[in-house]
Amino acid sequence: MRHGGGGLRERKKLQTREALADAALRLALEKGPDHVTVEEIAEAADVSVRTFFNYFPHKEHAILGRNPEQLERALERMRTASPDESPLTTMWHVVHDVLEELGSDGELSRRGELIMSSPTLLYQLMLSSIDDERQLTAALTERMGEPAGSLRPALIVSTAGAACRVVMELHKTAPGRPIPELLDEAFQLLAQGIDTSFGPNNQKGHP
Template sequence: MTRDDPTPLGRRDRKKRQTRAALATAALRLVAERGLDQVTVEEISEAADVSARTFFNYFPTKDDALVGDPEADRDRALRALAAVPPEQPALEALRRAFTEVVDEVQGDAELWLLRMRVVVQHPVLLARLVSGNAVTEQALVSAVAARTGLPPDDAYPALVVAVAGAALRTSMIRWATCDGAGSLAALLDEAFAAVAAGLPDPRTS
């Protein structure tokens, strides 16, 4: 069973999900210990107790195992946004959609914290992540434009998605800086509340 699909997963699908997670975790731990160039696909596969051939059934390259699955994350965010009632303001709709995303992250906190540390340490991985996020942002802009009845090139959809994305990134960074202590969802709500209030200057609030 997943958050997006209430149908229970079969044994085969559960096994595939477990294998994928084991490979990603092994890759991240080895790279965190040794560095990106000192780890091979064969070593990752051995650490996950599978063959290198099995590795390539799940990931095209070593880097893909490290950065996660931006396409799946994008689809999850878009489905969550589509599920928010259309009468909700765009910023609130994005907050609700991102809350589902951060619930997934919080549920696998150890893996995500390790991924964030590894990505920050290796600029080539950070560049891939930024590229994937740019595609996601554009997809969200199109979705917000559709919700609001505005053309995709109108400033509002792009602006509200950029602001919401900044709130999400700020929350993730704060959460990672505290090594995952506390609630990521609460940090996200705090960030969105500050944005919704117009980011008042704390010296004059």
């Protein structure tokens, strides 16, 4: 995981959050997510249980590596993006920033496999992803100058999220290809149009 700039206090907070997330992931892989306790995670990270709850509301968010600051940085990235930067390009930057902070391909793969094997983790990821996408869509809609409820910004955000999920799944069957490389290919396909021949009303035999 990367350690960004900022003052000593901010760096120590980041290190503590990363230590808790690393401990949570390691223990969940060893024992199974349902058999890990907050007390064990805090002890492994050498902090108090009270400190744990300063960073995560529950153990599932620690195992997922959830960091609310990631969303804040993503929203700021949208607000400060160059007017010449396309909305999909902005989402590409946002996704790559999150992946870089979450760790190496190996760590991402281990966490991804663990999530897919745990209904509880999958449910928590779904809940947090829905909320993230809602806020990102609102920010992108405003940046694009479109009215609330517009389809295009919502599709850009949601398809970017879908691309990440597909890439993580495919990486298990093609581990030789780095996740960022697969992600770049996925975004290129989105940019080009997945099926430019789409036209159900033009098919022969259509009533």
